[in-house]
Amino acid sequence: MPSIQFGHQQVHYQLAGDAGKPVITFLNGLTQNADLWQRYAAYFVPRGYRVLAYDMLGQGRSSKPVIDIKLAAHADLLAALLEHLGIETTHLASISFGGIIALDFAIRHGERLQSLTVMSTFAELTPQLELLGTVMLRGLAEAGMPYLQSMLYPMNMSSTWIAANRARIPAMMRAGYIGNDGYALQNLMESFAEFKPLTPDLHRITTPTLIMNGEFDFFTPRECHELIRREIENSRLLIIQHAYHAFTLELPAVTMRQLEVFIAQVEGGTWQGDQSVWVAAEDPAADIQWLPCAGDWMRAIRADQAEPAKRAPARKTPSRKKTP
Amino acid sequence: MIDPQRYDQARDRIAKQGFTSEIQTKIALLLTTAKNGNLMFHSGVQWMHNLSVVQQFILSQYSRELEAVTLLSRTTQWSHDPGLVAEGSRIVAPLVMAWGQIMMPPGPMLNPQAAYRGISLGHAQLARIRVTPVIPENADPLAPFVVALQRIEQENGRMLQTQIRLLKNMGSEVPIEAREALVEADQKLVDGVFNDFLQWLAAP
Numbered sequence: 226m227p228s229i230q231f232g233h234q235q236v237h238y239q240l241a242g243d244a245g246k247p248v249i250t251f252l253n254g255l256t257q258n259a260d261l262w263q264r265y266a267a268y269f270v271p272r273g274y275r276v277l278a279y280d281m282l283g284q285g286r287s288s289k290p291v292i293d294i295k296l297a298a299h300a301d302l303l304a305a306l307l308e309h310l311g312i313e314t315t316h317l318a319s320i321s322f323g324g325i326i327a328l329d330f331a332i333r334h335g336e337r338l339q340s341l342t343v344m345s346t347f348a349e350l351t352p353q354l355e356l357l358g359t360v361m362l363r364g365l366a367e368a369g370m371p372y373l374q375s376m377l378y379p380m381n382m383s384s385t386w387i388a389a390n391r392a393r394i395p396a397m398m399r400a401g402y403i404g405n406d407g408y409a410l411q412n413l414m415e416s417f418a419e420f421k422p423l424t425p426d427l428h429r430i431t432t433p434t435l436i437m438n439g440e441f442d443f444f445t446p447r448e449c450h451e452l453i454r455r456e457i458e459n460s461r462l463l464i465i466q467h468a469y470h471a472f473t474l475e476l477p478a479v480t481m482r483q484l485e486v487f488i489a490q491v492e493g494g495t496w497q498g499d500q501s502v503w504v505a506a507e508d509p510a511a512d513i514q515w516l517p518c519a520g521d522w523m524r525a526i527r528a529d530q531a532e533p534a535k536r537a538p539a540r541k542t543p544s545r546k547k548t549p
Numbered sequence: 550m551i552d553p554q555r556y557d558q559a560r561d562r563i564a565k566q567g568f569t570s571e572i573q574t575k576i577a578l579l580l581t582t583a584k585n586g587n588l589m590f591h592s593g594v595q596w597m598h599n600l601s602v603v604q605q606f607i608l609s610q611y612s613r614e615l616e617a618v619t620l621l622s623r624t625t626q627w628s629h630d631p632g633l634v635a636e637g638s639r640i641v642a643p644l645v646m647a648w649g650q651i652m653m654p655p656g657p658m659l660n661p662q663a664a665y666r667g668i669s670l671g672h673a674q675l676a677r678i679r680v681t682p683v684i685p686e687n688a689d690p691l692a693p694f695v696v697a698l699q700r701i702e703q704e705n706g707r708m709l710q711t712q713i714r715l716l717k718n719m720g721s722e723v724p725i726e727a728r729e730a731l732v733e734a735d736q737k738l739v740d741g742v743f744n745d746f747l748q749w750l751a752a753p
Contacts, residue, residue: 233730285550286550288729291729292728293725293729368703369703402682407706408713
């Protein structure tokens with residue numbers, strides 16, 4: 226795995242595909258590493274793209290600062306890496322923690338971007354996220370990394386995925402435990418102590434932006450993505466059906482297809498950044514991938530109008546006499 | 550970085566043979582050497598001038614390392630093979646030498662640079678020497694040695710908190726880059742020892 230020197234730190238990266246092709250750069254979530262995008266590289270390289278992924282500071286094989294790390298350093302590192310590799314512009318796709326870095330990069334280095342995709346992320350700490358972050362950090366500090374890992378699986382993945390992969394989870398946790406360092410994760414999480422909301426600067430992002438949010442993501446729920454959609458004029462919000470936080474891992478075929486559609490629109494000049502809201506098709510082979518979103522996308526349910534004369538639906542347990 | 554394959558090889562061997570006295574002895578030799586180094590260091594700095602509230606942290610780290618060494622020594626089924634000690638000593642020699650440099654007169658109590666290096670090396674040990682991934686899934690989770698390893702590693706995570714706080718707050722007169730470089734160098738040192746150790750553990 227090649228590496229570059231960024232200040233006194235070393236950063237390992239993977240670059241696949243032929244020079245001269247459009248580049249898609251992927252940014253990892255907090256506990257991830259560059260290897261997790263290999264499936265994406267295998268998908269996009271034969272379709273005429275170059276794929277760049279790297280272990281961010283504090284992750285995988287890259288340097289893991291112990292004493293201090295500024296959140297802004299991650300976007301600066303990406304700029305340095307692109308410079309080093311002679312990549313003038315890139316499509317940037319990011320998830321969760323990487324999404325914050327991507328937004329920061331788009332605000333400060335927007336001229337380097339052809340498009341921006343942010344998935345399962347946020348631009349500011351909502352009260353819910355702030356408390357969640359605090360409990361995660363406390364769990365890591367007081368109970369250790371296995372505790373945090375155990376907490377993240379149900380937060381990131383669906384019951385269906387957990388049931389199907391239950392036997393593999395101990396081995397996956399072990400691999401995560403070996404590949405991650407608790408102190409490095411802690412440092413990344415503590416860097417949020419100085420985190421200033423990006424929301425006031427989001428309007429400066431003019432690059433085509435796709436915001437992707439899992440339908441059932443309760444870690445970074447719809448409100449986080451709605452804040453981003455409202456502030457970036459040249460954007461669209463795409464909701465991934467039945468998905469939770471880590472849909473890039475759980476539903477890679479769907480995710481890759483949405484990225485492909487978006488990037489093709491940008492490259493083909495047909496992209497319309499109109500802040501509209503869409504729902505991704507569940508079948509990546511379907512002819513139409515983006516379906517119009519009916520109703521209020523901020524809600525999980527839609528209540529019908531109350532009609533006093535209407536009879537209550539039949540019940541199996543008829544003991545209650547009152548109608549709702 | 551620790552090569553994940555080394556963990557797999559060591560775990561496969563333990564899965565086949567169980568926690569034999571030879572395997573237990575190898576693990577105990579590594580852990581006790583690392584912890585005795587950190588213990589010796591904390592013993593040396595606990596009466597350092599102007600420690601203030603930090604003294605309590607230092608005493609606590611010292612006590613917890615002592616507990617870990619005691620727990621491990623009591624639960625290990627020690628091998629009688631002196632060859633293991635000879636080979637184990639060779640593998641952990643870089644750690645022993647590094648602690649020796651830190652403890653060299655005038656000692657960390659009177660040498661702030663050595664004191665910072667001690668915190669850094671202790672951090673690297675607690676962060677990088679992680680043996681629970683070699684415990685196979687078929688191991689008895691209630692076996693005293695397995696319980697000891699789990700408890701020690703969990704406590705290592707808590708002790709790491711103190712080391713992180715000390716690294717962040719001590720030595721602020723030294724530029725961050727220089728401190729990070731020192732910490733990274735110590736991690737490489739520990740990684741080298743631990744990679745060799747895992748290879749030794751996997752070897753028949």
